[in-house]
């Protein structure tokens with residue numbers, strides 16, 4: 001399997017995101033700024049950050065200390081199945097999954113770090129869905145689509161994830177949309193090709209409804 005074209009696309013995609021979208025959308029600007037600030041922090045502090053708590057603390061400045069991310073397009077990590085996390089960290093470290101802040105955050109991690117960080121992350125509390133009552137019609141559309149495409153067959157009926165399959169329940173909606181679009185356009189290489197196949201027949205409108213529903217599943 002030749003994955004190179006995907007990597008080039010990802011690299012191009014990430015560069016495009018940061019360089020050309022800045023200045024066009026205030027949310028993106030804010031996100032770029034927040035990520036840049038956290039990243040500068042992460043770059044400057046490592047020589048001082050020796051203990052495990054300090055090192056994982058840097059990760060959680062982006063991902064949220066209680067397992068819940070408040071940052072646009074940064075995933076919540078609470079209650080992720082322990083085997084899923086080291087695989088993704090490995091993909092980031094080896095620059096197979098390329099998204100700038102993460103390839104940098106993962107580049108010096110040892111195999112022991114991958115295990116330790118993953119065990120810690122798996123014990124963080126599960127994220128909570130956004131407050132407010134959900135739009136019942138969209139929830140129903142999302143639920144029907146999840147059944148049609150058998151999402152719960154792999155991700156567990158309550159979408160809590162298992163083994164190398166991530167948790168979806170109460171994940172950030174913007175991150176779910178991003179992930180699904182990237183699998184569909186083959187710009188996010190995964191541990192296997194399951195999600196590229198799953199997303200092929202799914203339209204963009206369906207992606208939005210699925211993400212709305214998953215983000216509010218408890």
Ligand code: HEC
Pocket residue numbers: 035036038039042055056058059060062063073074075077085088089099101102105106117166178
């Ligand atoms: C500067 C912010 C930032 C820092 C610091 C950071 N991350 Fe991330 N992380 C991200 C972003 C953004 C993504 C989503 C990448 C994408 O869009 O595919 C991510 C993705 C991940 C994922 C994949 C989750 C999933 O559901 O796909 C894991 C696991 C992860 N980070 C763990 C860590 C660990 C462990 C550290 C510390 C060593 C860390 N991160 C530090 C921003 C950060």
Ligand code: HEC
Pocket residue numbers: 075145146149150151152153154155164165166167168171176179180189190191192194195198210
């Ligand atoms: C055949 C099993 C299978 C089915 C069916 C499946 N998934 Fe997945 N899914 C996976 C695997 C395996 C991964 C991790 C792939 C990787 O390494 O990137 C994943 C990853 C994801 C992610 C990335 C989450 C993150 O935190 O990075 C999202 C979002 C997702 N799936 C949504 C869905 C939705 C929505 C459906 C139904 C439309 C679905 N999946 C159906 C196996 C499956």
